[in-house]
Amino acid sequence: GQNIDQPTEMTATEGAIVQINCTYQTSGFNGLFWYQQHAGEAPTFLSYNVLDGLEEKGRFSSFLSRSKGYSYLLLKELQMKDSASYLCAVGPGSTLGRLYFGRGTQLTVWP
């Protein structure tokens, strides 16, 4: 089966740094994606990792360790608008484009 685990909730203050962890166990691996989803809206793509290491994109960075089945999303200089659910998703590779999603981490940023 597929298992993707991430914390349910996190809180942080404006300007801070927060790290959202994701562990996965899937039959096959073809990349790990992070999406942001605001309440009532569809997810938007944030980052993609297929090789080990850190991918940096502005205030957001994502890290992957395939041997450990582990990824994290790092958000720097937090802003109120970063309050959202962050979804970790793994592509097993069996079907092009198919993703398995974690349940999402609800991040609340306080002033």
Add this chain to the structure above:
Amino acid sequence: GAVVSQHPSWVICKSGTSVKIECRSLDFQATTMFWYRQFPKQSLMLMATSNEGSKATYEQGVEKDKFLINHASLTLSTLTVTSAHPEDSSFYICSASRDKVNQPQHFGDGTRLSIL
């Protein structure tokens, strides 16, 4: 701008009504599209994989006769919820990506379906 368009955004209708939701890829062709359902405060649950020119592949527990999927062209997939009941009320989202490895899925804006 949006690369995947989903319509309608909201549907409110009576129990027993059939509802059709459209998902279009706007500037690329998508052999495969995906349909998800999301209940409040829960994650996205894959319902089915829509395959252009062939039958959809449904996930375990999803009734294929209730959720009809048609992928008649490389830019359009439709999901029809037949004889909808209140328990079908949910947020339905489609996704598509360019037919290349490692391309991210782009999501439509979702359809909020409320069955009275």
